[in-house]
């Protein structure tokens with residue numbers, strides 16, 4: 001499988017290079033040249049299979065030639081062995097034809113673990129084969145950081161630097177980043193918002209002298225391998241609910257558009273999906289774009305669903321490339337306009353192509369809290385604020401005839417204050433995570449400036465200080 005950049009000007013790469021590169025060198029994001037196809041019999045055969053078996057089938061064509069099949073299988077089995085539920089991503093029925101796909105049974109209680117546990121193993125493998133070290137960077141609004149640190153802590157070949165907005169993540173999220181004691185872990189609290197952190201990460205990838213000096217790799221969903229691992233659970237849920245003989249809809253709490261883009265990829269690979277619904281909080285740039293065709297940045301408002309407090313949604317570029325027929329010039333024009341004026345307009349054809357697949361809705365703070373309270377009162381099910389946004393928006397789009405799956409993206413115990421305030425019940429952390437709440441914290445507070453972050457990384461990355 002070969003990979004091409006959304007902006008069409010970066011070298012075409014194989015999987016291992018895409019895995020290590022993160023952002024393409026033309027500023028774009030990598031996409032597979034073609035979508036592997038899964039026929040109806042294959043999709044039907046996924047029902048009831050162990051998660052790791054389905055994951056192997058789905059992931060294999062994307063990494064063909066880069067990682068030996070038996071090694072890949074071992075990595076996948078190992079990645080999911082530590083999840084707290086034997087189904088890895090179980091489906092829970094909460095209404096007549098409504099389901100929650102629980103994606104939070106991994107080590108840090110967020111859907112990010114599903115991809116990150118595999119990504120860490122894949123990167124280690126490729127780096128060991130090449131005899132290299134890498135410097136991993138990531139921007140987080142709360143969950144990516146903890147999941148990435150968990151996946152990379154103590155790994156000999158990588159140092160990990162996670163940028164998060166100081167004071168804008170929950171206590172549990174912050175402690176997941178600041179309490180690991182391994183010296184390859186660096187939690188950087190920046191005096192800005194998530195978009196500032198993400199812009200600095202992209203800026204560092206576009207600063208080639210720095211990028212090459214520290215051997216920069218990325219763990220945000222700009223990295224194709226993140227999306228790849230997330231495609232699996234769409235097939236698992238779809239097959240469990242009757243695909244390919246029955247269509248399924250998915251509502252996805254959305255910020256950086258990575259999780260829902262994985263659903264789009266599943267659809268391109270043959271999964272019969274009726275609709276993919278984007279659910280946003282009041283930071284609703286994606287809902288507005290799908291409604292109006294105009295992508296327009298506004299200020300970020302802090303909410304009780306902090307992981308979705310995002311305006312610049314990096315994977316939306318992958319969708320733009322798809323609906324523009326992989327026209328790199330068109331994508332580059334829109335991204336340049338965004339950089340220059342903070343907005344761009346999508347042409348009618350691509351807009352219509354988006355609306356054929358995606359619906360959208362938003363959920364404000366009061367609605368989020370009310371959904372948590374109602375769902376607990378009616379079904380005895382405690383939602384985290386992000387999943388609650390999905391449940392609220394799903395209700396606007398359900399038609400009863402097609403199963404609606406809401407992606408359960410985080411465990412309520414990651415946001416105990418917001419959940420207790422809404423439902424009157426304080427969700428408890430699993431036993432093995434409780435120590436973290438009294439452990440010593442280690443973080444570096446830095447100005448949200450690319451130069452400041454680069455200097456810190458250069459001083460601490462072993463790819464520089466100990467050679468590559």
Ligand SMILES: Cc1ncc(COP(=O)(O)O)c(C=O)c1O
Nearest residue numbers: 143254255256257258259307409
């Ligand atoms: C709990 C939670 N829900 C939803 C999202 C949004 O996912 P995505 O950025 O892939 O759209 C995030 C952050 O990414 C998250 O941490």
Ligand SMILES: N[C@@H](CCOP(=O)(O)O)C(=O)O
Nearest residue numbers: 140141142143144220221307
């Ligand atoms: N919501 C995310 C933001 C980063 O998203 P990613 O999927 O691109 O890593 C978070 O919790 O950090």
